[in-house]
Amino acid sequence: MKRSLARTNAYDDGTGMWPLPEADLREHGFRFTIADVRPTRDVRPAAVAGLFYPAEPEALRARIAHCLNASGPYGSDGAARPPKMVIVPHAGYEYSGAVAAHAYARLSGRRDPVKRVVLIGPAHRAALRAMALPGVDAFETPLGQVPLDQAATADLAGLAQVRRDDLPHAGEHSLEVQLPFLQEVLDEFTLVPIVAGEARPAEVAQVLVRLWGGDETCIVVSSDLSHYLPHVRAQLVDRATAQQILEFDARLDPQQACGATPINGALLAARDHGLVPRLLDLRDSGQITGDLRRVVGYGAFAFDPP
Numbered sequence: 337m338k339r340s341l342a343r344t345n346a347y348d349d350g351t352g353m354w355p356l357p358e359a360d361l362r363e364h365g366f367r368f369t370i371a372d373v374r375p376t377r378d379v380r381p382a383a384v385a386g387l388f389y390p391a392e393p394e395a396l397r398a399r400i401a402h403c404l405n406a407s408g409p410y411g412s413d414g415a416a417r418p419p420k421m422v423i424v425p426h427a428g429y430e431y432s433g434a435v436a437a438h439a440y441a442r443l444s445g446r447r448d449p450v451k452r453v454v455l456i457g458p459a460h461r462a463a464l465r466a467m468a469l470p471g472v473d474a475f476e477t478p479l480g481q482v483p484l485d486q487a488a489t490a491d492l493a494g495l496a497q498v499r500r501d502d503l504p505h506a507g508e509h510s511l512e513v514q515l516p517f518l519q520e521v522l523d524e525f526t527l528v529p530i531v532a533g534e535a536r537p538a539e540v541a542q543v544l545v546r547l548w549g550g551d552e553t554c555i556v557v558s559s560d561l562s563h564y565l566p567h568v569r570a571q572l573v574d575r576a577t578a579q580q581i582l583e584f585d586a587r588l589d590p591q592q593a594c595g596a597t598p599i600n601g602a603l604l605a606a607r608d609h610g611l612v613p614r615l616l617d618l619r620d621s622g623q624i625t626g627d628l629r630r631v632v633g634y635g636a637f638a639f640d641p642p
């Protein structure tokens with residue numbers, strides 16, 4: 337049976353925290369397995385709809401609008417060009433949606449909109465060497481299907497650090513949670529989805545540079561910041577991480593950000609292209625849930641063209 341997603345799982349209780357060990361998930365009655373959401377036909381179905389974001393289209397649109405409104409006035413922010421790259425968190429929308437919205441607001445309402453999104457995030461559920469591109473034709477969410485840029489993925493096939501593999505994508509939430517936001521703030525666009533496992537920053541950067549393009553292409557890097565620290569400590573760690581990101585210091589480790597690998601590669605590419613980094617928002621789950629004992633950090637960054 338496809339998508340037998342139990343409602344009594346670890347996320348419904350409000351943690352929004354991932355990764356959890358498999359055993360932990362089972363303890364919480366989590367019955368979802370990767371096999372449940374293996375793509376059928378040529379579409380990767382949504383794996384975490386109803387868990388990380390509402391599964392009902394109208395509720396999902398309302399939630400995204402709420403997040404965008406909470407991030408302040410949106411629509412074109414007056415900048416002539418859209419950000420070339422953003423870094424956004426990937427917890428449940430209840431937790432990090434408003435932080436992510438700070439970045440997405442900058443992509444919306446543009447006359448010359450982004451037509452292609454290179455979306456890269458870390459592998460949480462699959463041990464993965466290098467980077468995985470899916471073999472499917474489209475990714476699906478409750479808001480519809482997003483077609484993949486097949487020419488771009490074919491172009492990457494020659495790189496040793498990239499392989500075609502649907503499995504790391506099947507249950508992975510770090511890319512999926514970004515899609516409904518993108519579907520709401522952009523018109524038609526194609527997608528190059530990359531799950532990053534073990535890879536050197538230069539290997540990630542090489543992939544991103546190959547896909548660089550112009551204003552029609554935006555790179556979206558998906559990552560949360562620190563995990564499970566007390567709020568006060570998390571604030572210190574996350575501020576230091578944000579400073580590193582703003583200084584293009586591509587030496588983040590996975591304790592600082594689960595998406596350290598994609599961020600490090602993206603920072604190298606961004607620095608080489610002279611992008612201008614900007615911190616848009618920095619918060620943690622404790623500021624949202626009130627539980628300050630054990631939090632996850634969330635940051636939103638934009639990198640504008642020079």
Ligand SMILES: [Zn+2]
Pocket residue numbers: 354355426460510559560594595
């Ligand atoms: Zn993560």
